[in-house]
Amino acid sequence: MKTKQRKPLFDRLKQGLEEGIAHAKGELTLKTVEVPDDPPEIDAETLAALRSRAAMSQAVFARMLSVSTKTLQSWEQGRRQPSGASLRIIQMFSEHPEMVCKSVGLPVVTLEGVKVKGKKIVVTRMPSKIKSTANKQ
Numbered sequence: 001m002k003t004k005q006r007k008p009l010f011d012r013l014k015q016g017l018e019e020g021i022a023h024a025k026g027e028l029t030l031k032t033v034e035v036p037d038d039p040p041e042i043d044a045e046t047l048a049a050l051r052s053r054a055a056m057s058q059a060v061f062a063r064m065l066s067v068s069t070k071t072l073q074s075w076e077q078g079r080r081q082p083s084g085a086s087l088r089i090i091q092m093f094s095e096h097p098e099m100v101c102k103s104v105g106l107p108v109v110t111l112e113g114v115k116v117k118g119k120k121i122v123v124t125r126m127p128s129k130i131k132s133t134a135n136k137q
Helices: 009-024 043-052 056-063 071-076 082-094 097-104
Strands: 114-117 122-123
Touching: 009 082, 043 071, 043 082, 043 122, 056 071, 056 097, 056 122, 082 122, 097 122
Parallel strands: none
Antiparallel strands: 114 122
16 A cells, blocks of 8 residues: 655645635635533542442443443542543533443433533432331321
8 A cells, every 4th residue: 555645845835825825815714623621520429429320330331431440440439530531431421321322332321410510520419219118007
């Protein structure tokens, strides 16, 4: 397979200057790109609560994030922090769990009480569903 030859430096500089002049004359518009915000942070307790809310084992949750179970355990114990890429996947899972589950081949889950607020992922406590067992007479 042949590799594509780069243009000589002079030709590349000439093309760049010509494009700059065309832009200055209004003949060419340059694309602008918006840089996305950093993914929200998540602490160890919230990460464990998120996984628990999804009813996933550490092994399944780690596999979904493409990390080892040991790495996930160290995050949940607060010894290490997830990388930016892992934080982005955690953010997407928090906001759209059905999309992430479908894309990795897992059954779809719903996450009640999970929100991204500003720069943090928040898992709210759910009321317990313990029924009263009082004697009825």
